[in-house]
Amino acid sequence: xRFASPTWLWAARDMLRHPSEAILTALxxxxxxxxxxxxxxxxxxxxxxxxxxxDSGPSLVVRKLAAGHWLPMxxxxxxxxxxxxxxxLSAVPRIWGVVGGPESVTxxxxxxxxxxxTLKRFSDLTKSPARGEAFIGPGVLSASSNGDKVEELLLLxxxxxxxxxxxxxxxxxxSMVVHDxxxxxxxxxxxxxxxxxxxxxxxxxxxxxxxxxxxxxxDLLDAFPWPVAIxxxxxxxxxxxxxGDRRAGLIYLALIPSLLGLALIVTAGYRGxxxxxxxxxxxxxxxxxxxxxxxxxxxxxxxxxxxxxxxxITLAYALVYWPAVSWPAxxxxxxxxxxxxxxxxxxxxxxxxxxxxxxxxxxxxxxNLWPAIKNATADPHVxxxxxxxx
Amino acid sequence: xxxVQCVNVSLxxxxxxxxxxxxxxxVKAEFNAGQMSLITGVxxxxxxxxxxxxxxxxxxxxxEVIVDDQKVSRWMxxxxxxxxxxxxxxxxxxxxxxxxTVFENVCLPLIPQKMPMQTIRKKAFHALDCLGLSHMxxxxxxxxxxxxxxxxxxxxxxxxxxELILADEPTAHQxxxxxxxxxxVFEHHKRKNTVVIVASxxxxxxxxxxxxxxxxxxxxxxxxxx
Amino acid sequence: MLFxxxxxxxxxxxxxxxxxxxxxxxxxxxxxxxxRKIILSLFxxxxxxxxxxxxxxxxxxxxxxxxQIIQAINLxxxxxxxxxxxxxxxxxxxxxVNLKFSPSLGSIMINAEYLLLNPPxxxxxxxxx
Numbered sequence: 001x002r003f004a005s006p007t008w009l010w011a012a013r014d015m016l017r018h019p020s021e022a023i024l025t026a027l028x029x030x031x032x033x034x035x036x037x038x039x040x041x042x043x044x045x046x047x048x049x050x051x052x053x054x055d056s057g058p059s060l061v062v063r064k065l066a067a068g069h070w071l072p073m074x075x076x077x078x079x080x081x082x083x084x085x086x087x088x089l090s091a092v093p094r095i096w097g098v099v100g101g102p103e104s105v106t107x108x109x110x111x112x113x114x115x116x117x118t119l120k121r122f123s124d125l126t127k128s129p130a131r132g133e134a135f136i137g138p139g140v141l142s143a144s145s146n147g148d149k150v151e152e153l154l155l156l157x158x159x160x161x162x163x164x165x166x167x168x169x170x171x172x173x174x175s176m177v178v179h180d181x182x183x184x185x186x187x188x189x190x191x192x193x194x195x196x197x198x199x200x201x202x203x204x205x206x207x208x209x210x211x212x213x214x215x216x217x218x219d220l221l222d223a224f225p226w227p228v229a230i231x232x233x234x235x236x237x238x239x240x241x242x243x244g245d246r247r248a249g250l251i252y253l254a255l256i257p258s259l260l261g262l263a264l265i266v267t268a269g270y271r272g273x274x275x276x277x278x279x280x281x282x283x284x285x286x287x288x289x290x291x292x293x294x295x296x297x298x299x300x301x302x303x304x305x306x307x308x309x310x311x312x313i314t315l316a317y318a319l320v321y322w323p324a325v326s327w328p329a330x331x332x333x334x335x336x337x338x339x340x341x342x343x344x345x346x347x348x349x350x351x352x353x354x355x356x357x358x359x360x361x362x363x364x365x366x367x368n369l370w371p372a373i374k375n376a377t378a379d380p381h382v383x384x385x386x387x388x389x390x
Numbered sequence: 391x392x393x394v395q396c397v398n399v400s401l402x403x404x405x406x407x408x409x410x411x412x413x414x415x416x417v418k419a420e421f422n423a424g425q426m427s428l429i430t431g432v433x434x435x436x437x438x439x440x441x442x443x444x445x446x447x448x449x450x451x452x453x454e455v456i457v458d459d460q461k462v463s464r465w466m467x468x469x470x471x472x473x474x475x476x477x478x479x480x481x482x483x484x485x486x487x488x489x490x491t492v493f494e495n496v497c498l499p500l501i502p503q504k505m506p507m508q509t510i511r512k513k514a515f516h517a518l519d520c521l522g523l524s525h526m527x528x529x530x531x532x533x534x535x536x537x538x539x540x541x542x543x544x545x546x547x548x549x550x551x552x553e554l555i556l557a558d559e560p561t562a563h564q565x566x567x568x569x570x571x572x573x574x575v576f577e578h579h580k581r582k583n584t585v586v587i588v589a590s591x592x593x594x595x596x597x598x599x600x601x602x603x604x605x606x607x608x609x610x611x612x613x614x615x616x
Numbered sequence: 617m618l619f620x621x622x623x624x625x626x627x628x629x630x631x632x633x634x635x636x637x638x639x640x641x642x643x644x645x646x647x648x649x650x651x652r653k654i655i656l657s658l659f660x661x662x663x664x665x666x667x668x669x670x671x672x673x674x675x676x677x678x679x680x681x682x683x684q685i686i687q688a689i690n691l692x693x694x695x696x697x698x699x700x701x702x703x704x705x706x707x708x709x710x711x712x713v714n715l716k717f718s719p720s721l722g723s724i725m726i727n728a729e730y731l732l733l734n735p736p737x738x739x740x741x742x743x744x745x
Contacts, residue, residue, distance in 0.1 A: 004651075004652055004655045004656075008655055009652060009655065010651075012651035012658075013646075013647055013648060015654070016654070050694060050696075052678065053682055053683060053686060055683075056683040056686040056687045057686045057687070057691050057692050058690050070708070098700045098705065105698065105699045105700035107699040107704075109691075137695065170685075171681075173679060173681065174681055174682055176696060177682045177691060177694060177695055178685060179695035180695055181695060181699075204690035204692065231692070231706055231707040233692070235706060236693060303654075303658055307658040307661045307662045307665075310662040310665035311661065311665055313665070313669060314665040314666075314668060314669055317672070321672065321676075333696055333698070334697065334698055334701065342696070343679075343682075345676075345678055346672060346676050347676075350669065350673045353669065
């Protein structure tokens with residue numbers, strides 16, 4: 001008995017007197033916490049992770065524009081024009097496009113010789129895609145897992161049809177980056193996308209200072225001898241953040257019933273404690289002070305609330321940050337099957353959990369504290385007269 | 391505690407309209423430590439109300455309850471709580487919590503007393519044992535007779551070693567053996583310098599001749615008869 | 617001395633009686649032991665949950681493979697949105713064509729994926745450029 005004072009023991013004993021009430025309250029609290037915390041964590045995790053990952057990507061993407069459609073970018077002229085702008089570190093031509101894959105639409109990227117050297121640095125990539133070979137993301141073939149079906153042939157439908165052999169399947173841990181991406185040899189990609197030699201899909205531009213990316217856009221527009229459209233990293237990030245927020249906003253619709261749930265929990269807590277006036281009167285007659293009675297009711301409320309909130313936040317955290325969690329992509333990003341597993345960055349999430357917990361705990365504890373104080377400060381004679389009215 | 395005094399204690403309650411009724415009328419009495427006092431009177435005479443006033447459950451509308459020169463009836467709520475800690479009260483109705491066991495009901499007054507649970511258990515067991523109830527510690531109170539329930543409430547009143555014991559019809563539904571045992575328990579506490587006040591009109595108690603002082607209450611007016 | 621002996625013997629009798637009764641028998645006379653176990657369990661659950669979350673938040677180290685891949689192939693987007701959607705390829709959206717698209721409005725637009733997956737004859741797909 002050294003681990004708990006008699007008041008706490010009595011509070012736990014009191015829970016055993018009404019176990020179903022305690023269990024229902026706990027379940028309701030857990031549900032409300034989960035519904036409230038998941039959208040906030042998801043939104044936070046998505047924007048955090050997108051920010052971290054895209055920091056490694058190009059600052060700007062430049063595409064050649066014609067009236068109502070895109071044009072292939074002449075590599076030599078484009079790179080020359082881009083690199084003539086002060087502040088541009090490098091301009092890299094990209095060969096990519098969206099083609100029909102074996103199961104759904106996929107993104108194809110042509111890997112140039114210079115990319116190959118970089119790709120070879122990865123421990124799990126010992127070679128670059130050869131002609132007729134494809135390195136595919138884990139989501140390109142839904143039935144495949146890492147290392148399986150490497151001999152399978154992929155039929156891709158772009159400007160032309162192309163059949164390639166699967167040489168490598170990226171690890172599921174890279175899902176957020178290459179889930180439905182197919183890396184092809186540059187010549188295969190050109191053939192598939194109908195892109196002639198000397199042209200690229202666009203230019204990826206790296207700048208000296210990330211903060212200056214927006215500032216050099218006018219210079220870049222001037223530098224190119226043809227109309228171009230420029231997308232910045234910040235634009236892309238805004239899309240992710242806004243998209244994540246908008247979708248998370250849908251979950252907030254679920255907050256309406258959860259707020260009603262919280263209101264019911266608070267009301268039930270209030271009424272539950274208030275309806276104990278007879279017992280409060282009896283306890284006062286037996287020598288319990290007002291402080292003892294308030295302490296007892298608060299101990300009981302805490303015994304229910306704190307474990308429930310802890311369980312709730314853990315559940316919400318696991319739902320969002322569990323490695324390779326795939327339900328958000330399935331539910332909010334339009335994946336029909338085989339959605340990518342998300343590996344979200346959880347830094348800063350504890351603060352959100354504290355906020356959500358406080359938002360639930362404070363009204364619940366207040367709903368128990370107020371009637372407990374009212375009970376405890378009333379005249380015991382009045383309280384005792386309530387016998388049988390419970 | 392040396393003595394408990396009632397100085398012109400009155401209780402007037404408001405009825406419907408502007409009517410008022412005097413329940414207790416200018417009661418003057420003195421109850422000393424180490425003495426056992428009996429208050430008799432017909433049903434409705436005001437015995438229970440007087441005990442409730444002494445226990446700090448009801449505040450008198452006039453007069454004072456003075457304990458060792460302190461006007462406890464005028465104390466604010468916080469201090470009245472402290473006063474009630476020193477009182478062990480046996481209600482006319484047992485007022486037990488039905489979904490608890492006998493033992494747990496007896497433990498109730500000890501829970502907030504900041505003592506280890508093992509001590510609480512020992513004290514509760516001892517109180518039950520004094521009244522010969524140790525065989526029913528694990529019983530649910532719903533399974534007990536009226537007399538047994540009253541005995542449990544007596545054990546609950548004495549478990550914390552109170553300085554003032556107030557017993558309201560403690561022998562209701564009790565056989566002679568239990569009455570004798572109960573009087574022995576009160577005697578025991580009296581010897582420990584406790585103020586014991588029993589309100590009863592049970593002839594077995596009235597004729598027991600174990601009381602140091604006897605009062606009769608009639609229409610709210612207390613009169614010392616012995 | 618006599619008083620102390622008397623007190624000791626009274627204690628011994630009480631302890632003997634307590635042991636004879638339900639403290640040690642199968643039917644418990646109170647549920648405080650169970651209550652204590654409940655408190656310990658609830659405290660344990662709370663502590664475990666908070667520790668797990670805190671540890672995960674602080675010890676989780678994101679792998680750098682993803683960044684290296686992005687760097688190597690100059691990716692400007694993530695694979696969170698399926699291929700073919702403007703949200704996936706914002707650089708592929710033609711500015712002169714109003715797709716009712718804006719970062720703040722989201723994807724209220726032609727469902728490219730549906731069109732790509734359900735063409736009358738699924739032989740070719742659009743590609744950029």
